[in-house]
Amino acid sequence: MQKSGQAPANARKDWENMDEDLAEKSGIRLHEMLCFALYGASHAFSRAYKPLLEPLGLTYPQYLVMVSLWEADGQPVKGLGAALDLDSGTLSPLLKRLEQAGLVTRTRAEQDERQVIIFLTDKGRRLQQEAAGVTSAIAAATGCTRQEAEDLRESLATLKTVLVESGSR
Amino acid sequence: MQKSGQAPANARKDWENMDEDLAEKSGIRLHEMLCFALYGASHAFSRAYKPLLEPLGLTYPQYLVMVSLWEADGQPVKGLGAALDLDSGTLSPLLKRLEQAGLVTRTRAEQDERQVIIFLTDKGRRLQQEAAGVTSAIAAATGCTRQEAEDLRESLATLKTVLVESGSR
DNA sequence: CATAATTATATTGTGCGCAATTCAATAATA
DNA sequence: TATTATTGAATTGCGCACAATATAATTATG
Secondary structure, three states, X not given: OXXXXXXXXXXXXXXXXXXXXXXXXXXXXXXXXXXHHHHHHHHHHHHHHHHHHHHHOOOHHHHHHHHHHHHOOOXXXXXXXXXXXXXXXXXXHHHHHHHHOOOEEEEEOOOOOOOEEEEEOHHHHHHHHHOHHHHHHHHHHHOOOHXXXXXXXXXXXXXXXXXXXXXXX | XXXXXXXXXXXXXXXXXXXXXXXXXXXXXXXXXXXXXXXXXXXXXXXXXXXXXXXXOOOHHHHHHHHHHHXXXXXXXXXHHHHHOOOHHHHHHHHHHHHHOOOEXXXXXXXXXXXXXXXXXXXXXXXXXXXXXXXXXXXXXXXXXXXXHHHHHHHHHHHHHHHHHHHOO
């Protein structure tokens, strides 16, 4: 996967015999990029979840919202957004779809009419039992030991924190 | 972040004093989930790139495509798809936007008219120099040493491979 | 050679993800 | 109390991500 050779300046190349022409300028390679590994692994996770969530009628982001609600029911949209790091532009339509599916209700808070509180319906609560196998199936699919998964999760949480912090500087 | 207490069965709860009601059934918590850490870190990366790529007129996925082309110009759409793990439904419109921006050309291969080969324009090649600072800026924003980043990248690459493999079983 | 199967790309439709804007409700201030 | 500012959601618009389908070119097969 390496090719030293002298740099060919900016000249246009010979496209007839170009099978494996690697970066020769200052550029990084795609497969050396941490962000790309992250991007790919995240998509791989989403794809791994898909066949497990399809019987439940959930997409992966919808499942994350449901997990958040199973953990703490009765959250305002703002609270869900904080937990999931998503804004109303993403959550509002997603929550309407969950409402359509009969899994949640959206009711204005009486003490502050600006807030919309999301409650699980009975059907939404029952879905937690149906989803019981998903977690273990995913855990198996990762091939990680519990400790490996936890270490990796911790590294990623730290990475995210550092990225967000350096963004606000 | 903990609350023991007895399980309240399935009964609807008292929403007046509900500030921090955690999962009491068999459910996993959002912040214990590896997939969620991955999801968040990946989005954090994308957000970290945004202000760096905006001056270049690129989105993050577009930047990944350009990195792939800087690494190997003249790839067919299929090749880019394989490198980036994206299908034509994602790439076709993305590449048209890069063409609109004058960064690439899309030409049918003469030996196989089905293939569309993506070539960098001069402007597209020049953009690599303008993007020279992006890599180092991101590396700094991660706060990782080169070794830490490489270890993490390796772990994620393995994780992705295992996930994909268990998907095809 | 004609037909069927395969391959490469494009298109359509749905659902995020997010910036920007709008709107109503609440809070702050003169 | 009016006025202003802030807050919480929703909406709009754009760009992925991806399944499903369509189309055209190529290859395989009878």
